[in-house]
Amino acid sequence: MEAVHLMDLGAITAMALSAVGSGMGAGVAGMAAVGAWKKAFAQNKAASFIMLAFVGAPLTQTIYGMIIMNKMLEFAQKGTYLWSVGIFGGLAMGVSAYMQGKAGAVAADALGETSKGFGNYIAVLGIIETVALFVLAFTLTMLGKLAGV
Numbered sequence: 001m002e003a004v005h006l007m008d009l010g011a012i013t014a015m016a017l018s019a020v021g022s023g024m025g026a027g028v029a030g031m032a033a034v035g036a037w038k039k040a041f042a043q044n045k046a047a048s049f050i051m052l053a054f055v056g057a058p059l060t061q062t063i064y065g066m067i068i069m070n071k072m073l074e075f076a077q078k079g080t081y082l083w084s085v086g087i088f089g090g091l092a093m094g095v096s097a098y099m100q101g102k103a104g105a106v107a108a109d110a111l112g113e114t115s116k117g118f119g120n121y122i123a124v125l126g127i128i129e130t131v132a133l134f135v136l137a138f139t140l141t142m143l144g145k146l147a148g149v
Contacts, residue, residue, distance in 0.1 A: 007079075010086030011072035017087070018065025018132075021094025025058030025101020032105030036112025048111060050118060054104030057125045061097035064136040065090055071143050080146075089139045096132040100125055 033055050037047040068089055075082055107121035 007076045007081055008073060010081050010083035011069045011076055012086070013083070014072060014086035014090040014093075015062070015065040015069040017090030018068075018093040018097065019062040021097030022058045022060075022062040024094075025061075025097040025099070025104070026055055028098070028101040029055045029058065029104030029108060032108040033112075036108050039112060048115065051108045051111060053122065054108045054111075054125065055101075057104050057129065058097035058101040060129065061093045061100075061132045064093050064132050067136060068139050068143075071140060075143070075146070082143075082146075085139060085143070089135055092135045093132045096128060096135070100128040103128055 033051040036051060040047040068086070072082055072086055103121075103124050107117075107125065111118060111121060
């Protein structure tokens with residue numbers, strides 16, 4: 001009966017580690033956007049609102065972590081805990097979110113400096129996002145196969 005409180009550890013870890021990466025990534029990108037806006041305001045230039053796309057990009061990994069968490073909770077209800085799936089899946093998505101935020105920070109700086117290249121910068125963020133999408137897809141595929149066992 002004592003181990004019952006640990007049954008959802010892997011599931012919550014998938015979401016929590018994804019969310020940690022999202023928060024850190026959005027924080028890094030947000031700081032850069034604020035710096036670029038400050039510089040624009042100091043020079044009496046228009047501050048590009050579109051930089052919020054760079055700041056918000058890492059947030060989707062939290063949603064992916066939540067999707068995995070919900071699927072894993074189905075397994076936990078049946079007594080299968082799969083902690084390593086939650087830990088490593090969440091970690092991979094969290095790192096993706098953090099790195100996406102770092103790239104978003106550089107993109108905000110570059111856009112603030114030149115007012116050019118938004119499409120290129122978003123493409124880079126999309127490629128980094130793909131890592132988290134791969135983790136989501138492969139993890140759900142693996143969980144689906146385990147459900148049939």
